[in-house]
Amino acid sequence: MSQPGSSNHSGYMHTIIKQIGRKGFIGELPPFCATEDFDSYLSAKTIEKRQAILKNQSRYEFSEISQNEKFGIAHIKFLRKMVDEGYNKHFRCLEEYLGFYTPPQRRILISKNLTLNQYSPFPAYSDIEGETLDNLRIPPHLTFIYIDRNIINPDKEPLLTMTLDMGNKEENIIRCDCCEKGVVNCYENPNCRCYQLNKRIQEFQLKRDEPPTEFNSFSPILFTHTNDYFWRCIGFSCSSSCSCKGHCSNNTFFMIDRKLFPFEMYRNDPLMGFLLRSPVFIPAGTPLMEFTGEVMDHVRKPNVDYAYQVTIGTDTKLKELVKEQPFTEQYQDLLKRIMNRNFHIDPTYFGNIGRMAGHSCYPNLEVVRVYKRSLSPAHARLIMISMTDIYPGTPLTIDYGKIYEERLSEICRCGSFSCPQGHHEELKNLNFLNVNT
Ligand SMILES: [Zn+2]
Ligand SMILES: [Zn+2]
Ligand SMILES: [Zn+2]
């Protein structure tokens, strides 16, 4: 079993695999260091037991700005470094970005860190008015097991598991040989295979006058148009299998993996679930996090509300691109069969903070696909990118899609000003003449 302070993956893998059975993780695991409650939380087998653990450890917290500063330490260090090195000459708002929001004066801290990884402390709070430690309710959906990478259950998805394994074989893997000191310049290196593919996928985007959305490590990822754009707006990133090890300009996960942004999960409306926000400023175009879960093609109700579709069986352009790749015949056959199916990422039992982003009719995040190592549905990953500048403390939101919106058409509580269920009409009751008095 893993010990607090241990910094290897074997404890993490061992315990999670023991919990969830024989399942495959997709992609390299990020740095991990177990928290003190890692073993006890994961050995609680039922939702009820985990709810009891969370309730027992809950405590009040009073107006702790310093607590937020603690969570924001990587972010603050990064901005400080930019200011100290003179970047504030180019970016006028850097000092302002160092600001924090003010959390509610009294809150209930349910978990200091739901990830159970000391390197990514994401706390969970209840800010519901009138809630006390005695009447605190822990919703079952908070008891999911935190995973930083997608997983596949070989018993449920044998063909997809085979695709993942075969795609990761030396003869099928898509990788590059770029090698330099420091951060490698794969992006815009015409000889880099990963960059070439990244560029090819860009051609899937609708032909418009606007520049295409590009996926690289350091420039903001900007969407000029988001309607139905998801399927066309795809990236391809370098991975640890490349010579550059992904320490390069062609890796959309570069910033995500450095965990610069602190986040907190919170709940302030008893009719809604947990939401997500950051106590620090997030510039538009930042890849913030991955949306992880279990990859499967059939998601049962009611889990389907929180699952995100990741591939579409009618994606002819992607299928054509796959046919061009120098994969083995056997792998090509497998891809031909599996790419006709629609896969989803279901975060109901295993997931990360991505699942806590609330629904909004006018969201501030967009979810898009970025592939690593190969082009199979098992290699597709969802990442969440800020579409606008997001000020400290603002709820992070995504669009849950048409079916969800139709079901909520009468009762949407997203609270955005332009929500069809919003209360903008009440503005007519505002006495405009007295606004300045
Ligand atoms: Zn390269
Ligand atoms: Zn690279
Ligand atoms: Zn590469």
Ligand SMILES: [Zn+2]
């Ligand atoms: Zn709404």
